[in-house]
Amino acid sequence: MSASGQTPGGNADPAQPAPAHTAAPPRAMPGHGEAHRHVLVAIVLNKPGVLNRVASLMRARNFNIETLAVSHTDQPEVSRMTITLRGDDVAVEQAAKQLYRLIDVLKVQDVTSDPTVEHEIALIKVRADERNRGEVLTIAEMYKTKVVDLAAESLIVEATGTESEVDALIALLRGFGIKELVRSGTVVMSRGAGSIEEAVKR
Amino acid sequence: MGSKGDDARAIGTAREGGSRSTAAASATGGTPAVAVPAGRERINHMPGAGTARAEAISAGRREMLNDAHRNEIKTLAERGLRRPRIGADAVCESLLRQGVDVWFGYPGGVVLPLYDVLGDYPELRHILVRHEQGAAHAADGYARATGEVGVCLGTSGPGATNLVTGIGNAMLDSIPMVAITGNVVASLLGKDAFQEIDITGITLPCTKHNYLVRDANDIPRVFAEAFHIARTGRPGPVHIDLTKDALMGVCSAEHPETLDLPGFKPTLEGNFRQVKLAAAEIARAKRPVILAGHGVLISDATEELRELAEKAQIPVAHTLLGVSAMDETHPLSLGFVGMHGWKHVNKAIQSADLLIALGMRFDDRVTGHVPTFAPYARIIHVDIDPAEIGKNVAVEIPIVGDVKRVLTALLPQVQPVTAAERADYLHEIAEWRAESEKAPWHGAGAWRNGQLSADFVVCKIGEASGHDATIVADVGQNQMWTARYAGFRRPKSHISSGGLGTMGFGLPAAMGAAIGRPDKETWAIVGDGGLQMTVQELMTLVQDQIPVKIALLDNHKLGMVRQWQELVYAGNYHSSHLLGPDWCKLAEAYGMPGFRAETPEEVEGAIAAARAVNGPALVHFVIAEQQNVYPMMPAGKGLSDLLEEQFEEPKQ
Secondary structure, three states: OOOOOOOOOOOOOOOOOOOOOOOOOOOOOOOOOOOEEEEEEEEEEOOOOHHHHHHHHHHHOOOOEEEEEEEEOOOOOEEEEEEEEEEOHHHHHHHHHHHHOOOOEEEEEEOOOOOEEEEEEEEEEEEOOOOOHHHHHHHHHHOOOEEEEEOOOEEEEEEEEOHHHHHHHHHHHHHHOEEEEEEOOOEEEEOOOOOOOOOOOO | OOOHHHHHHHHHHHHHHHHHHHHHHHHOOOOOOOOOOOOOOOOOOOOOOOOHHHHHHHHHHHHHHHOOOOOOOOOOOOOOOOOOOEHHHHHHHHHHHOOOOEEEEOOOHHHHHHHHHHOOOOOOEEEEOOOHHHHHHHHHHHHHHHOOOEEEEEOOOHHHHHHHHHHHHHHHOOOOEEEEEEEOOHHHOOOOOOOOOOHHHHHHHHOOEEEEEOOHHHHHHHHHHHHHHHHOOOOOEEEEEEEHHHHHOEOOOOOOOOOOOOOOOOOOOOOHHHHHHHHHHHHHOOOEEEEEOHHHHHOOOHHHHHHHHHHHOOOEEEOHHHOOOOOOOOOOEEEEOOOOOOHHHHHHHHHOOEEEEEOOOOOHHHHEOHHHOOOOOEEEEEEOOHHHOOOOOOOOEEEEOOHHHHHHHHHHHOOOOOOOOOHHHHHHHHHHHHHHHHOOOOOOOEOOOOOEOHHHHHHHHHHHOOOOOEEEEOOOHHHHHHHHHOOOOOOOOEEOOOOOOOOOOHHHHHHHHHHHOOOOOEEEEEEHHHHHHOOOHHHHHHHOOOOEEEEEEEOOEOHHHHHHHHHOOOOOOOOOEOOOOOHHHHHHHHOOOEEEEOOHHHHHHHHHHHHHOOOOEEEEEEOOOOOOOOOEOOOOOEOOOOEOOOOOOOOO
16 A cells, blocks of 8 residues: 655645644555556356456446456356456556455456466467468467468468467468457466465355 | 356357467476376365364354344244245245344335235335335435344336435445345346346446345345345445246245355454554554544444544544544544535644544545645554555555454554643644634524524524434535534434435435334435425325424525535526425425424424424425535545635625
């Protein structure tokens, strides 16, 4: 909760009596810091409507979800969400706390600065005929992707990697013409023996 | 996970990603996923029966139900009935088990199965309101006056949407409430059937939790959970939508003995280290101020608040909803803070070196412009909801916990301070106070040109009722005058729509408060704008003989709108002048006596006449049209930038 980088306001008001103690600490506005990308992992009950609750809350609280991936876990009663969003540290902490208020949310972790494995999958349908197919295939190979469908005028590249790796590949393929693109959104898991599922507030 | 279908799609994507990730991990030297090796059990994180942890969990789940009243409920057979037990019976049994004795509702097509069995449960008093919004506000007022869960009911479609304003009001003010709606039979859900609306979709963002129940056998569990959620931790409204077939279906499910809510574990005890830090801050402070909010009343911590104030000689300011948390005649009680708060209170906050914020959320009407709020103060913030910490104002010492428990832990650690040690500080505030209480006071009863002054009326109502009545305000100028001048001494005697600011709240909420506390006199102080929003509930008062006394402060204006137009919009009075009926005739037409006061001399007589009525009564106070509430903090400004009343004739 430290106040940082904000102009101290009001403490120059001469109408106010001099306070007993020293200079006024600056009163920062929460959520006005530098925004960057955050990755949240949420363990939620596997019940109807939970996705709606999470999405609705993020919208109502003025957070913009960039990607959201939901799946079962090894325990049938809980699901796992990976949410990426942009905001400053205080705002994202606030988002996590608001998520905790949902009865169906068991655990939320901001793993942005943790050592993690982070991946997403993309399927990219690229325009490619016999003249440039070789070129596309070379790029696909250099990026360790897999070609999963091949037709006379197009092929589908299946790529996995971090968001920025996939971004880079897409930028390269755009030159050939992308007919269709789908991305799963990031999924992430912390490295090491620790487990968010084991840490669930049971 | 909107439905099973959604689930499958979402999971399909993620599963694909998962398996590819494994392949990628092996390519980069990671370990691919393998089958569990022989001799090693797959870890099940849900503890099995018989272990110590499992027992602790089940004990905790049993405890969750201990806050319910657990009344012994007669079965249908014991009631001499030979029909099958249906969902509607389970609803009534659940309400009785939770200690509900009164609820507010309005029947309609799909909830008729419920009304069909209601006659078999004479212990449940059903108040028929005239509009569902009235039901929700009445349940809200009941909950605020008693601390118990308020219950309201509407049918599907319009009945349900009419409840929403009241549910939102309860959400913003953390009021324990269970709102029940009916819905069309499950097979018609999503088919735009007659009076069908996606009400759980609508209430989702304005409830603490909500349920859609399609099976009668889910009713006992859902109601037990709903009441627990509504009243535990930071209270709030819980909405239950029951399909018609859930109400009509045979219910064989027993009421649960335990609850399983793994995602709902409010923190009640404050962190020991933080409490210790707080005590050290208090010991160091030279100009501390306590900011008492609604949480103090909700957690019944008024005694602890007084002890803390007295032990360390700390003056106490109230938020709007914290009014009545401390007897206002107590020498350390300052009054209420914020946009229309007392000037001396705002000054005390602005010059404080320590704010002890208890059960409040730094609403924008309390802080004003945040960068200039309490610029010299370090802040201790106690709140049961972790999401409130650091939401609006960055604080130095956050403590998550129930105010009562935190104060109980804190009190022994607080170093006693004598009044003499704080003499200079308290004397300075007392001087400010004398000045600020004198300035806008129309104690002689007249504002300008001898017109009746609203603050005088409110003050006389407080005096006449011995400062012991439950006083319910509406929203707007009347609300601010009530909070400032009625003089509150008893906890929970002040009821006001603080967060949502719902005009029309006053009358129906007073109805609920009067039913909840029949031992106390109940006044609704309302404006002519707000009363015309829910005026239909006058008939409910008459039909059920609910003894609410209504003080109508009639200035033929939407007063607060007019005030802003005068002060902020250069006197462009558009749509703030409104006519009303002949109020005394209207009251009589509804079947209650109406009294009228136009001059200061008539005020006490009219109040006495209304108090003498055995049942509801209305007093029509014709007050000055152009009187404003002062001081006022203009929007976007801070607590040091208060506008004060100018003693000159207005131009209008």
